Amino acid sequence: MTLIELLVAMAITGLLGAGVYRTFTGQQHTYEVQDQIVDMQQNVRMAISRMTRELRMGGYGKLGATFFDGGGMHGAYQHVVTPGGDGKSVTVVAALQTLGTLSANAPAGSDTITVSDGSAFDLDKKKYISINGMESYRIKKIDGNQVTLKASDKLIYSHFTGEPVFLVMSITYSIGMLDGISVLLRDDHLDHPNPQDNGPQPVAENIENLQFRYVMKDGAVLDAVPPAQLDDIRMIRVTIVATSDKNKPDPVLAKVGDGFRRRTLTTNIQLRNLLFL
Secondary structure, eight states, rough: OOOOHHHHHHHHHHHHHHHHHHHHHHHHHHHHHHHHHHHHHHHHHHHHHHHHHTTTTTTTOOOOOTTTTTTBTTTTTTSSSEEESSOOOEEEEEEEEEEEEEEOOOTTTOOEEEEEEEEGGGGGGEEEEEEEEEEEEEEEEEETTEEOTTOOOOOOOBTTOOOOOEEEEEEEEEEEEEETEEEEEEEOOOOOOSGGGGSSSEEEEEEEEEEEEEEETSOEEEOOOOOOGGGGGEEEEEEEEEOOTSSSOHHHHHTTSSSEEEEEEEEEEEOOOOOOO
């Protein structure tokens, strides 16, 4: 083999190697891009799915004006929907969690009910209950499994053994930072056995932006709702922006931007229970 033949062979081998390497790196980049897109889409879908499910239930339990006392639920919330001042958070009140059933009939006009497990309730953050989603009250006293309703509250309807008793909860969705990552947060405002479960909890990571707008009963769309019109909210319009992993910027995108992909999803959440208040 001559020197020229050797050089030609090395050049051809180099070209083939470069082509194989370029194909490999291209496929690797495509794989990473698809992986980022899948994670991003899962995050935004998970976020919007849970929010939609719980926000849609706002007002379930027939939470009329008499349900909220002067100080408001937890001393803060006096309406079914309470928008955050920055437009990036919202709190809804609804009978969301089943904590027991009636263990005896409860006739209309009574101010006491007997439940299957009185220990599931308390006189602090679990004092708000709804009987079968038909009427809601605050608890005045708990004696074993017998629950006395707040003074002057009387059952409007007759209820029967086995009907579910729900805990009326306030749920706040917001956006915040956790370990340097922008996340969607959910706070149920309850006290949990594990202290780490108290306060806002992450629902989905890499949520870059969250925006709430409100559709009123007259059709107007408002970014900020005057306090006197909070009971006129009928729909929440949610816009959520997810981004790819902030720890893995795309070097190709970094040449023309910040190196991150984004997905924006907007959905209208009908507050169907408010039509019956």
